[in-house]
Amino acid sequence: NxxxxxxxxxxxxxxxxxxxxxxxxxxxxxxxxIPIFDESLTETKAEIDTEIENGIEVPIPKDYSGGYTHERHKRNFLVMQKAGVLYQILNDERYAKYVKDMLFEYAKMYPTLPVHPKPRSYARGKLFWQCLNDSNWMVYTSQAYDCIYDYLTGEERNMLENDLFKPFADFISKGNPQFFNRVHNHSTWGNVAVGMMALAMDDDSLLQRALYGLKDVNLNPNMKDNDGGYINRDGKVGFFANLDEPFSPDGYYTEGPYYxxxxxxxxxxxxxxxxxxxxxxxxxxxxxxxxxxxxxxxxxxxxxxxxxxxxxxxxxxxxxxxxxxxxxxxxxxxxxxxxxxxxxxxxxxxxxxxxxxxxxxxxxxxxxxxxxxxxNSIELSDGPNGDQGAVGIVRSGDLELVFKYTAHGLSHGHFDKLSYALFDDGEEVVQDYGLARFVNIEQKGGGNYLKENKTWAKQTIAHNTLVQNKTSHFQGKYDIGSKHHSEQYIFSVDDIDLQVASAKENKAYSETQLHRTIVIIKDEEYDNPYVLDIMRVTSETPNQYDLPFYYLGQIMQTNFEYSKLDTPQVLGKANGYQHLYKEASATASGDNIKLNWLLNNKFYTYTATTSNNDDIIFGRIGANDPEFNLRNEPTLILRKKNFKDALFVSTVESHGTYSPISEFAVNAYSNIRNVSVIYNSNEYTAVQIEMSHSKQNIFIISNENNDSNKEHNLSIDDIEYTWKGSYTLINL
Amino acid sequence: NxxxxxxxxxxxxxxxxxxxxxxxxxxxxxxxxIPIFDESLTETKAEIDTEIENGIEVPIPKDYSGGYTHERHKRNFLVMQKAGVLYQILNDERYAKYVKDMLFEYAKMYPTLPVHPKPRSYARGKLFWQCLNDSNWMVYTSQAYDCIYDYLTGEERNMLENDLFKPFADFISKGNPQFFNRVHNHSTWGNVAVGMMALAMDDDSLLQRALYGLKDVNLNPNMKDNDGGYINRDGKVGFFANLDEPFSPDGYYTEGPYYxxxxxxxxxxxxxxxxxxxxxxxxxxxxxxxxxxxxxxxxxxxxxxxxxxxxxxxxxxxxxxxxxxxxxxxxxxxxxxxxxxxxxxxxxxxxxxxxxxxxxxxxxxxxxxxxxxxxNSIELSDGPNGDQGAVGIVRSGDLELVFKYTAHGLSHGHFDKLSYALFDDGEEVVQDYGLARFVNIEQKGGGNYLKENKTWAKQTIAHNTLVQNKTSHFQGKYDIGSKHHSEQYIFSVDDIDLQVASAKENKAYSETQLHRTIVIIKDEEYDNPYVLDIMRVTSETPNQYDLPFYYLGQIMQTNFEYSKLDTPQVLGKANGYQHLYKEASATASGDNIKLNWLLNNKFYTYTATTSNNDDIIFGRIGANDPEFNLRNEPTLILRKKNFKDALFVSTVESHGTYSPISEFAVNAYSNIRNVSVIYNSNEYTAVQIEMSHSKQNIFIISNENNDSNKEHNLSIDDIEYTWKGSYTLINL
Ligand SMILES: [Ca+2]
Ligand SMILES: [Ca+2]
Ligand SMILES: [Ca+2]
Ligand SMILES: [Mg+2]
Ligand SMILES: [Mg+2]
Ligand SMILES: [Mg+2]
Ligand SMILES: [Mg+2]
Structure with missing residues (x-):
């Protein structure tokens, strides 16, 4: 390679x-x-002029992120890069001298530095608590060096390269092979740091190391990092491996957009x-x-x-x-x-x-x-070859629904197969919790991952997807989850009024298969489209199935009676359940349940089919949270007990608005009168949606054949339905 | 009169x-x-043209606010007013005809109407569930009638006046003296409705009724409305009484800005x-x-x-x-x-x-x-003669602090003497809960006041002020509270870097006096001003004192250990305490406690002095809330047990910012190192604030003499302080 x-x-x-x-x-x-360039230049110049005036500070490394020395060194590399660029553009030696002076401060200090005193990382740096941040430093500093290269004498360059850059590059590579020789965003930074500096120094052997990794390093394939991710199981190393592996052919990065x-x-x-x-x-x-x-x-x-x-x-x-x-x-x-x-x-x-x-x-x-x-609506495949599931984004009107049927996402992955989140005009309405961390806020665990990230945020129950027997997907084990991915089934968005994304997950629980279909339907009678969600579960054994719904906002009304507990109770002991309070509960009768809520002055309604005796649990995040690390946000969990097969069908509508200024409530109620399953077999599932204006929609999906040319016919209640393709919507 | x-x-x-x-x-x-007028006209014309196209609907009254008939009749009067105006400005008879046709629909229906079927109001209307809304209708409709007056024939005018307007005016006045003959915002609407229609009809006797009230009506002076407010204790009636009574000479309306x-x-x-x-x-x-x-x-x-x-x-x-x-x-x-x-x-x-x-x-x-x-900073007196306390608004930088030492505020008043709320650049940071109601949202109690308004929102513990022995001010009784008001003591804002508002409350608890002083200090060393809050309590009996602090946002850090409860417990049984959960608690050592939190990407810190063994309670709103009517927001309560006199001193800072995009945290920590009381007697209280850059400020207030010319001298720890006026700030 x-x-x-x-x-x-x-x-x-x-x-x-x-x-x-x-x-x-x-x-x-x-x-x-060139106005946008000119403004960027003016802004940068003002910032750097102030920095130059304030003088150079290169403190002895001491703190975690958020702390003084960490933030100072971070500012230094950002500032050096900008000062280097200003030198080139403005041809003003003040900027070159500033970079040079700072680099020599680093060159003086670096050889004296031990490994960083803070012990938390699997790969401790020297300037920072982790090699990752040291690498950040070099990615920026290499650019600054390149900009002032010709300003320096040969002797000065030799000093910087020998006392600072080369030992620095060696430390983050040879000194930390568990960091450098890996496919991970950390290693990308490491590889690029070495590679950028190699290019700046015209050092081809160092460039080889960056592009193709350290040679002759044998890491234990079972070694893990702080997040529980494997360091390197398959021996892929170097920049090109980091480019090939995490990106799918569609350009989706398996760790997700944040990373x-x-x-x-x-x-x-x-x-x-x-x-x-x-x-x-x-x-x-x-x-x-x-x-x-x-x-x-x-x-x-x-x-x-x-x-x-x-x-x-x-x-x-x-x-x-x-x-x-x-x-x-x-x-x-x-x-x-x-x-x-x-x-x-x-x-x-x-x-x-x-x-x-x-x-x-x-x-x-x-x-x-x-x-x-x-x-527009788009599906982005996951996996190096694009065959490890995908993320499907369905957009209609102001709604954007993100449906996740990807691979695990390396060490930053969550156990959230077939989960979805819903946005309305840029506001998250049905949420994914995100991470349990306050990045760079030192007073919260040094700005690093909090333990609730693992015990809560990654767990399945923290997501809008199915949990079997209160256990997370893949038993919450990275080793297992990272071997599997969901299966894309349908992604069909050409008709803007009827968009369908469907996927299957057969490995999250052995002996149980999940098949979820998300449909966004725009009915001409109503201003906004609505979401139809069909989660189909089949199993060989009877189980308890929980499907949480993380709405954000304040409950306005339900169509069923519930009883609030005198005091909240903790919902479980493990797998994230220990972080949920139960605030209220109800027992379903088999009719639809409706939850109407208000968020940011918009009215939403969730309507779900139930079976008689299903549990309805009003939950809130925040139990077993000794340091107030979690956000106290609500959920509604629909629980089916002791079922082999189960079908969860629901709709979500954004149907109305409120103004606290005019105090008018417009379309405060759901437009959906009733949702019912009128057919369900291994081959087909059919859902009927009765609208408030007495129209009916019937959505039928073929569960086993997703061929878009296949002709289907199905008789339901003596009515014959025929269509071509994996699904159809009938308007009655 | x-x-x-x-x-x-x-x-x-x-x-x-x-x-x-x-x-x-x-x-x-x-x-x-005239662009702003032209745009308003274009917008109104578009709206009314659509309404005309949609046709007239005058349904039989049936619903509470939020319901269909309520909202339709409300729209009708707004639309008639606009159509009338359009007729005048555009001279287009379509608009006059539309108003006329709608008025005749009302004239046909009105004589047939019984009192509104919904029973909840002390003064039920005919078109709406309360006379208040009927009055709204007539205030707008009178304008529409005036606009098309000349378009109608004399006969048409007679019909409208005799079948609709006069009986309508009689019903909301003679038919409902408990509504009409009163000093209250409801009555203002009633008086004006009658008065506007009187002017439109040139009916001077009706105008007399509007201006000076119904004659020869004897209401029971102990009669109360739905909110628990007295209907009429002092016999003041009519528009001018409604103007004289609730407005102070400064133009402050005693019910508050919302009303x-x-x-x-x-x-x-x-x-x-x-x-x-x-x-x-x-x-x-x-x-x-x-x-x-x-x-x-x-x-x-x-x-x-x-x-x-x-x-x-x-x-x-x-x-x-x-x-x-x-x-x-x-x-x-x-x-x-x-x-x-x-x-x-x-x-x-x-x-x-x-x-x-x-x-x-x-x-x-x-x-x-x-x-x-x-x-700017401003004090607005309360009471018809401006001598019933005031509201003090202190503004400095982006901070706006609202300090309430008013009269009770009629039936909409809260038991919140000496409470304050703090805003930062328009965002509420230390909140007043507001009301427990979702105005016009029918699914929440018909859009009307919820029972939690009385049991929670009005209670003292729902506010940032002192509660004695878990009992609200004036025992939570309107009869008592409405007889009293707080006493203004100092409002001195000429020095923008040192603004002081101070007030006393001697009637909220018998035998106990409260004296609160709010100071906003701008220290040149720091970007933002900070708040110093001194709440001084003196009593003849030992009591328990609770001072809640309703910060909004997420806890980042405290400087003390606390223990989170396994499950929240209800904090009390009555007076609003039944709506608070206790989530965590700690016992103070006598040192400062610090609470650092994040809201809308800004860092705040509350620093408070304590006595050894004070309780610190982390609370959350939401207990005994069977229909999820309350917002689950946090509070921190400092509790002093078994004290006669007590002094609560705290500071609040807005000191830093966070960006979720750059992920930089700037000035995440408090600038205040320590706050301490260095002197406290009946005559003087002195507070020393040590800043992080080792400067010290000493604030001294004269507790008994607010003469701005009085010379004071005071010796504290052998240092002599002399100054003129009721307070001083010494920078060391
Ligand atoms: Ca957004
Ligand atoms: Ca937004
Ligand atoms: Ca605002
Ligand atoms: Mg967003
Ligand atoms: Mg997640
Ligand atoms: Mg505001
Ligand atoms: Mg209040």
Whole structure:
């Protein structure tokens, strides 16, 4: 897995990582007439001028993230990168001198440093508590070094390279093979750190290490990291392995968009540098242009406000406004054929990178090439070959539903097969909890993962999907979960009024099969589309099935009686149940249950079919949470006891609005009168939905044949239904 | 209390309530060149054209608010008013005919109507479940009638007046004296409904009834309404009594801004009509121009977004964007000397009324007269003569603190003497719960007050103020509370870096005196000001004192150990305590306690002094809430057991920010190292605040002499402090 690099097209001119000599010339010529670039430059200059005035601080490493030394070193590398770029663009030696002075502070300190004093990481760094952050430092610092390379004397470069950069690169690679030789976002940063610095130093042997990994290292294949993920089970190593493995051919990153956002910076910045210095590697064409696809995939994985969907470990609020996405969008535009839709994202971001890619975007905008980036329904396959399930995003009106039938997602994966989350005009309405962590907030566990991430956030009951016998999918074991993935069954979104996504999961529980179908139907009688959710469970053994529904907001009304407990009770002992309080309960009669609630001045209704004697549990997150780490948000759990096969059918509507100013409530009630299963067999499931205006819709799905050309006919209550394809909707 | 109206200046021309003949001419001349008016007109025309197309519906009354017939009749009167105005401005008979046809539908139905079938009100209407809403109908309909008066034949007018308007006016007045003869926002609507229709019909005897009340009615002075408020204890009746009583000379409305907003429409619309038809009444000059002052007072009672502070019964989210405030601002501008600051509010509102007042505003904006409305610290006295306490609003930087030391606030008052709430850039950070009601949301108790309003929202423990022996102020009895008010002590805000509001409450508990002082200090070392809160309690008997702190957001950290309960326990049996869960608790050591929390990506810290063995209780709202009517929000209660005198001292800081996009936490920790009481006697209290940069501030207040010229000297730990005035701040 190694190639010899030719040096035919490579150049040892500087700068040549993110800026090129020609790029710098072009930028200088256009300055003052490229508004988005000019503004980004002004902002950066103001920031760096202040930093220069405040002086250089390179403290002895001491803290976890959130603490002073951590945040200071983090600021230093960001600032050095910007100062380097300013030197090139503005040709003002103050900036070069500032970078040089700071680098020499580091060069003086680094050789004296022991491993970082904080012990929590499986791969402790020197500047930071983990090699990951040391790698961040070098990814940025290599760019700064490249920018001031020609400003330095040969002797100065030798000192920096020998005292700082090479030992630094060795420490995060040879010194930490369990970190470097791995397929993981951590290793991507490690590989790219070494690779970027190798390019800056023109060190081809170091570049080989970055691209193809450390040689002759034998790690125990059962070794795990802090998150419980395997370090390396299959021996794949190096940048290209990190590119091949986690990205599907559609550009979906298996850890999910939150970590893709984080990893996209090293992937794309290194690709840019490789393209500039080693064009013969054709990195942007690699794996059918997967890096370019990954950028549009990531944008598609965001809600109406640009905030990323919560898949696996993910902090709410992260969006395509993040710094790394500015780079990603600009690089994808510049190196990916100038897709004009990316310009609209750049315009929303309101800034560009101060390099060749940013210039290209600024020129594109100036020339009026911008086109809107239309986010439509889309399915993104998972797995290196795209055959390990997928995430299906169904969009209709203001609704965006994210349906997850992927592989596990490496060490950041959650046990959430066939779960979904629903967004309405960018607001999460039926939520995925996200992670249990306050990233970089030191007072919450040093800003790191909290123990509730494992005991709560990753567990199946924390998600909108089926739990059997109060046990998480794959027994909550990463070893098992990471071997499996769900199976795509249908993704059919050509008819905007009837979009269907369907998937199966046969491995989460042995002897039990799950088949979930999500349909979004736009009925012309009503303003908004509604969601139909069919979760079909078949098993060889009788089980208890829980299907939670994590609505956000305040209960307005139910159509059934429930009794509130005097005081909440803890719902269970393990697998996440220990973090849920039961606040109220009811017993179903077999009729529909309806939950009507209000969130952000919109009215929603959940309508579900029941069997007689099903339990209805009103839950709230927050039990066994000794440090108030969890958010106290509600859920409604429908529980079927002692069933082999079971069918959960529900609808979710966004049907009305409230104004606290006019105090008008508009369409406060559900438009759905009744939902019922009128047929269910191994072959077919048919659901009838009676609307308030007395129309009826019947949705029929073929459970065993998803061929879109197959002709079906089915008789229900003496009525004959015939159709072609895996499903049909009949309007009566 | 009655005057004979002269008809010298009155006119029987129509229209002459909100539009005048001259006003209509002026509007027509300016149309097309007054953007804010033109837009309002276009919007209204579009709305009414749709309504006309949809046809007239006048259903038989049946529902509570939120229900179909209620909402339809409400829409009808709003639509009639607008259609009437459109007829005048556009001179298009379609609009007149629409109003006429709808009025005749009402005239046909009204004589057949029994009292409304829903029984919940103390004063049931005919179109609506309460006379209040019937009055709303007539306030708007009178305007519509005035607009089409000349379009109708004399015979048509006779029919409408005899079959509909007069019996309607009689029913809400003579038919419901307990509603009409009263000082209350309900009665204001009733008086104005009758008065507006009297003006439209030129019926001076009816106008007398509106202005001075029904004669010869003897109501039982102990009669109460649904909210527990007295109907009429002192015999004051009619529009002028409703104007004199609830408004203080500063224009503060004793029920609070939420109800002022509601009442301001009838007050101002009727004043406008009176000014047009009965200028000799000089209604706008009445009580030193109290109506005009009330509009600026109301704007001052809003946060940075224009949302009203939560005083007494008040629904969150109501703001000066409400329809009634558009009228109020426009009328106050037109009839109050064209205050150019009001134009900036009108511009934010983005619309004007389609009448003479709206035209004046539109012309003012067009002529560039707009000036910003600067909201500064302000004290607004309460009581008809301004001597029943006050509300003090202290503003500094992005902080707005609302300190309540008013009278009770009639039947909408809460038992919340000396409570405060804190806003940061328009977001409520330390909250007043508001009301327990979802206004007009039918599925929540018909959209009416929920029982938790009385059992929770009005109780003292629901507020950020002191509770003695788990009993609300005035034993939670309206009869007692409504007889008393707090005493203003200091309101001194001239120094923006040191603002002080201080008040005393001696009647809430017999034998116990409360004295609270709120100071907002801007220390030049820090970006934001901070709040210092000194609550001093003196009593002749030992008591238990609870001081709750209703922070909103998620706990990040405390500086003390606490133990979370396995399951929440209910905190008490009555007086609101039955609605609180205890989630965790701790025992104080006598050192400061610190609570650091995150809300909307800002970091806050509460720091409080304690005595050894004080209880610290982490509470959450939501116990004994069988229908999920309450919001499950947190509180921290500091409890001092078995003290006669007690001193609660705390600081609140907004000191830092978090970005979920950059994931940077900035200034996540408190800037206050320690707060301590260094002196406390009947005469003086002195608090020392040690800042993180080792500066110290000492705040000293004179507890018994608030003369701003008095010279004080005090020796504390052998240091002599001398100053002039009721307080001082010493920076060491
Ligand atoms: Ca959003
Ligand atoms: Ca949003
Ligand atoms: Ca606000
Ligand atoms: Mg999750
Ligand atoms: Mg979002
Ligand atoms: Mg209150
Ligand atoms: Mg607000």
């Amino acid at each position: 190694s190639t010899t690099l030719s040096n035919v097209n490579s150049t040892s001119e500087h700068p040549n990582l993110i800026l090129t000599k020609q790029g710098v010339k072009d930028i200088r010529v256009n300055l003052g007439s 893709q956002r984080y990893a996209s910076y090293p992937f794309l910045i290194f690709a840019q540098a490789l393209q500039n210095k080693k064009p013969e590697l054709k990195v942007f064409q690699h794996k059918d242009s997967v890096l370019l696809k990954s950028v549009t995939a990531l944008i598609n994985l965001s809600d109406a406000d640009g905030e990323f969907f919560l898949l696996n470990d993910a902090q709410k609020g992260m969006s395509y406004y993040a710094r790394s996405l500015v780079s990603a969008v600009d690089i994808a535009y510049h190196f990916g054929g100038n897709n004009p839709e990316l310009l609209s994202i750049a315009q929303k971001q309101g800034k560009v990178t101060l390099d060749d890619a940013g210039l290209a975007v600024a020129l594109g905008i100036r020339e009026g090439k911008t086109q809107p980036f239309n986010k | 009655s005057t004979t109206l002269s008809n010298v200046n009155s006119t029987s021309e129509h229209p002459n309530l909100i539009l005048t003949k001259q006003g209509v001419k002026d509007i027509r001349v300016n149309l097309g060149s 002022q907003r509601y009442a301001s429409y009838p007050f101002l619309i009727f004043a406008q009509a009176l000014q047009n038809k009965k200028p000799e009444l000089k209604v706008f000059q009445h009580k030193d121009s109290v109506l005009l002052k009330s509009v600026t007072a109301l704007i001052n009672l809003s946060d940075a977004d224009g949302e009203f502070f939560l005083l007494n019964d008040a629904q969150k989210g109501m703001s000066y964007y409400a329809r009634s405030l558009v009228s109020a601002v426009d009328i106050a501008y037109h009839f109050g000397g064209n205050n150019p600051e009001l134009l900036s509010i009108a511009q934010k509102q983005g619309k004007v009324t389609l009448d003479d007042a709206g035209l004046a505003v539109a012309l003012g904006i067009r002529e560039g007269k707009t000036q910003p409305f600067n909201k």
